[in-house]
Amino acid sequence: MPDMLFKTLADPTRRAIFERLCRDGEQTVGALTARAGVSQPAVSKHLGVLKQAGLVLDRQAGRQTHYSVPRGALVPLADWTQEMTGFWESRFDGLEDLLKRMDQ
Amino acid sequence: MPDMLFKTLADPTRRAIFERLCRDGEQTVGALTARAGVSQPAVSKHLGVLKQAGLVLDRQAGRQTHYSVPRGALVPLADWTQEMTGFWESRFDGLEDLLKRMDQ
DNA sequence: ATAACTCATAACCACCGAGTTATAGGTAAG
DNA sequence: CTTACCTATAACTCGGTGGTTATGAGTTAT
Structure with a gap:
């Protein structure tokens, strides 16, 4: 995009x-x-x-x-960046959840 | 950069x-x-x-x-984007102030 | 009307980089 | 030890593009 x-x-x-x-x-x-x-x-x-x-x-x-x-010329770029870092964080959260479940 | x-x-x-x-x-x-x-x-x-x-x-x-x-691979990109949009907004704020002063 | 100025387009050149095939280095498998 | 596998590098080709100079179109000034 x-x-x-x-x-x-x-x-x-x-x-x-x-x-x-x-x-x-x-x-x-x-x-x-x-x-x-x-x-x-x-x-x-x-x-x-x-x-x-x-x-x-x-x-x-x-x-x-x-x-x-x-105004808003760079909004698509900001959206893309946030989306990519969002993927990272969600994967990280998934890992955290996994570790939490393993800890119990 | x-x-x-x-x-x-x-x-x-x-x-x-x-x-x-x-x-x-x-x-x-x-x-x-x-x-x-x-x-x-x-x-x-x-x-x-x-x-x-x-x-x-x-x-x-x-x-x-x-x-x-x-982690944080895209931080410089996010910073640059925010800096550029920040310039835009500050100029816009300045214009608003000018219009406000002219209104008085 | 002519001249001077501002910007866009045309035509061309040179270089960079993304792709390929071929091959080398290193690691697991037989 | 030999073979098969996975990735990286080498050598090369080719298209895209950023730069230039020259020029055209449109606008103001003289």
């Missing part, structure tokens, strides 16, 4: 762009490019991938585009 | 192996290979990457190796 999410966040440059948007809020492509360390087309491409994954929204304003992180 | 974590979990086959270990607990390489859909060397390679990222542990037993997910 969160396949595209992991793939999208796997690239360091792209994740750095996303993190900056999380920290500082809405940014133009130019502002993001200034601190990205790569060319403007590369930034635009990354933003396209982020948008495709639902991690970013774009807002047109004149000749510049503003990007921002929509 | 969680660079290797994201890169490791980005591949679907590798993530499927990890998920299976989360759900069903410790597994041998053979058991994992049976349901992986790829060859045994591929599975061994994925397990090596997962181990490098601290997402699995290996236990030698005779001529077969058992892999499992250590």
